[in-house]
Amino acid sequence: MEQIKTFELSKDYLESLRQHIEGEDVAFIKSSMEDAIMADIAAILDELDMEEALFVLRALDTAVAADILIELDEDTQYRVIKAMEPSELAILIDQMESDDAVDVLNQLLVKDREEVIGYLEKKEKTLHIMELLRYDDDSAGGLMAKEFIKANQNWTVVQTIEEIRRQAENVDKIYSIYVVDNKEKLMGRVALKKIILAASNTKIADLYDENIVSVPTHMDGEEVAEVMRRYDLEAVPVVNVKNKLVGRITVDDILDLIREQAEEDMQAMTGISDDVEESDSVYRLSKARLPWLLIGMVGGLLGAGFIGFFEEGISAVTALAFFIPLITATGGNVGIQSSTLVVQSLAAKSVFEESLTKRFVKVLVVAVLNGLVLATFVLITVVFFYGQPLKFGLVVAIALFSVVLLASFMGTLTPIVLDKIGINPAMASGPFITTANDLLGLAVYFSVAMLLLKL
Amino acid sequence: MEQIKTFELSKDYLESLRQHIEGEDVAFIKSSMEDAIMADIAAILDELDMEEALFVLRALDTAVAADILIELDEDTQYRVIKAMEPSELAILIDQMESDDAVDVLNQLLVKDREEVIGYLEKKEKTLHIMELLRYDDDSAGGLMAKEFIKANQNWTVVQTIEEIRRQAENVDKIYSIYVVDNKEKLMGRVALKKIILAASNTKIADLYDENIVSVPTHMDGEEVAEVMRRYDLEAVPVVNVKNKLVGRITVDDILDLIREQAEEDMQAMTGISDDVEESDSVYRLSKARLPWLLIGMVGGLLGAGFIGFFEEGISAVTALAFFIPLITATGGNVGIQSSTLVVQSLAAKSVFEESLTKRFVKVLVVAVLNGLVLATFVLITVVFFYGQPLKFGLVVAIALFSVVLLASFMGTLTPIVLDKIGINPAMASGPFITTANDLLGLAVYFSVAMLLLKL
DSSP: SSSSSSSSHHHHHHHHHHHHHHHHHOHHHHHHHTOHHHHHHHHHHSOHHHHHHHHHHSSOOHHHHHHHHHHHHHHHHHHHHHOHHHHHHHHHHHHHHHHHHHHHHHHSSSSHHHHHHOOOOOOHHHHHHHHHHSSSSTBBHHHHHOOOOOOEEEHHHHHHHHHHHHHTTSOOOEEEEEEEOTTTTTEEEEHHHHHHHHOOOOGGTTBOOOOOOOOEESBHHHHHHHHHHTTOEEEEEEEEETOBBBEEEEHHHHHHHHHHHHHHHHHHHTOOOSSTTTSOHHHHHHHHHHHHHHHHHHHHHHHHHOOOHHHHHHHOOOOHHTTHHHHHHHHHHHHHHHHHHHHHHHTTTTTOOOOOHHHHHHHHHHHHHHHHHHHHHHHEEEEEESOOOHHHHHHHHHHHHHHHHHHHHHHHHHHHHHHHHHHOOOOOHHHHHHHHHHHHHHHHHHHHHHHHHOO | OOSSSSSSSSSSHHHHHHHHHTTHHHHHHHHTTOOEEEEEEEHHHHHHHHHHHHHHHHHHHHHHHHHHHHHOOOOHHHHHHSSSSHHHHHHHTTTSHHHHHHHHHTOOOOOHHHHHHHHOOOHHHHHHHHHHHSSTTBBHHHHHHHHOOOOTOBBBBHHHHHHHHHTTTOSSSOOOEEEEEEEEEEEEEEEEEHHHSSSTTOBBBTTOOOOOOOOEETTTTTHHHHHHHTTTOSEEEEEOTOOBBBEEEEEEHHHHHHHHHHHHHHHTEEEEEESOOOOOHHHHHHHHHHHHHHHHHHHHHHHHHHTTTTHHHHHOHHHHHTTTTHHHHHHHHHHHHHHHHHHHHHHTOTTTOOOOOHHHHHHHHHHHHHHHHHHHHHIIIIISSSSSOHHHHHHHHHHHHHHHHHHHHHHHHHHHHHTTTTSSHHHHHHHHHHHHHHOOOOOOEEHHHHHHHOO
């Protein structure tokens, strides 16, 4: 056994695979991938053309092909699914756990989806899939699988082991047995370890742990992730409004979700409006970046109009123009720092949130501290290094101090307000705050200048 | 069983708890927390004063107190540990799994740490802890625990179940049994499910799956997280250079790590230089934010000096000053977008990375596209809405176009270079790129103006 890779994930292998695909050498494909882990084969397929990837999938056993299809990169998966015949796709879906099957089906148009479902052979699984399709993609219901082991509280250990045996084919990963009453209500769970160690005639009722965490079907996926992280869970049972056990979410699905979420948030904060990757097409990349650039542009143009009002002042004291970037950049930097802290504290909501007043008092104190340091630094530099009059230095320093204060408040308030009205605070915080603070900074700067320099 | 919270996590409970602590009512503390999940009690303790938290921990059974101590917020945990007597802390550490014990010990000074270790009672655990302390915090070795179940490949199922029984107390979560040869080399793993379903005299050698993923002790924690995400693992065995099985990392530790990492990266990108939270002290918050604000300030002051060179030009064409924020903001926005995409693609390294040339060609094409859209938009607005001469409109448009191109390259190149020389690209990318692009933008803007307007 090698470390990490049991399979040669190399450019050489990729080259040789391509040649064997061209030669339609099914035997090579099968034998070279025999001992590989699905995720590694998927990574190879992501590098192939769609036709080549499809050829490989068709060459492999359907159970293996189904596993690989699930692991493919989003784009590759979409193209492969689109290219497959409905009957062919149905054969693979028959081999998947219900949550994976739903992920695949959700990428098809309703019409195509129903055609594929029509070809499914396993009746129980079809019903499960149709149930799961009703839930919102991003909810606990949309994330859960119908494959899990449950035991009635009146069963014995032997009966439970029989159930495990019956379901062993369908349920890939068993962490715990969920315990239900006669009405299918979730009562608790038994760790697999306990089943192994208990005498075979022990009642499940005497074994199970009733202090367990479950989530409702309507809970948002991000919240499910936070619950699993907080309570160190490898799987969490999902219940409906009547506390009936309806599914299970495993941590592997949550890991993907957390990564996607973190990437999306960071992109949103930095003004990328669509979920893109460096490897996406030029068109997608341009499209994801233009909206906020244009909004920033409109902000810049408004700023230009605004500075235009002070044309005479600038003619009189040209040095006013010199410090425009200093003021706008500081406003932007302070604003984005503030909003990042708020966005992160909103993401990890606590029951014991600090009151708004307490929060803003703190923001004020931090801003005053930092503002004083920066303003002093700038006053000294402007007067002693740039040889400007003290009065002018004071204009820049006072404007800067005010900008730090205002930008801190804007940066703190904006995400809180967005969150309250139900908009993802990360999405609009970054670029919005930068642009707004540019304008705010200019207004403060020129107002202070007008007052102090009597322009 | 309630959903999510089996325990009343409320301000009312917190209030009542505080009163009972003051009244030294140990019975109330014990009974009210009896059925609670550790993470919930920890959340309550995070809200208490250190003395109060310590009182609660001392009131509870040591096994419970140990679990809670692990779950505490970093700051609370640190203060509680510092306040405890070495012998008292040792009693709790004796109850922890080795990885948690090491996390706690790592917060002490070497001298205090050794004193606590001297008080430990369980000899095997002490040796484990001392082994783990040798590894770097952030490496697989530092993350792993010594508690896991391993079976020799020559054992039978019955022998393995005996081993599970022997270790059941020590190993909280068993997902798989790791299989080793006589030299302790990792051979593969057996799912617990298989142990339950196999006949008791079956040899482990006939049951185990040899296609498994392991990680070396020196692997970086972030990389371990990526491996576990990619291969959908709930636990991963850790091996030393001789492929000897030395530990196990479970997914719950990785979930915390992923969240911390994502938060740190976002903070780094937005110019917060220390890992802080909104709830931290004013001093810590100020200190974390000042460094990049000061660097931004120096950038702004250099920019002021730079614009100063063009004082005469601005006097002649005051409108030049109007568009300074437009140019610098666009440069900043484009730069941060570019660097975000690169930082994210660096974080999810692929074997099949695109070549540098291919990458830059793509950056160029996207920049040209977006630059053209923005420049056209600005040209029209400046000439038709602001009534500036066409020549002046061209100055702004051409400068803007050039800034988009240059900022794209800067934003792409900087994280790649930082990554190559071993600096976290997220850390220096955000604020550095914004500041550098401000200066770059000004240089381009005034150069174009000098050329075209012959100032």
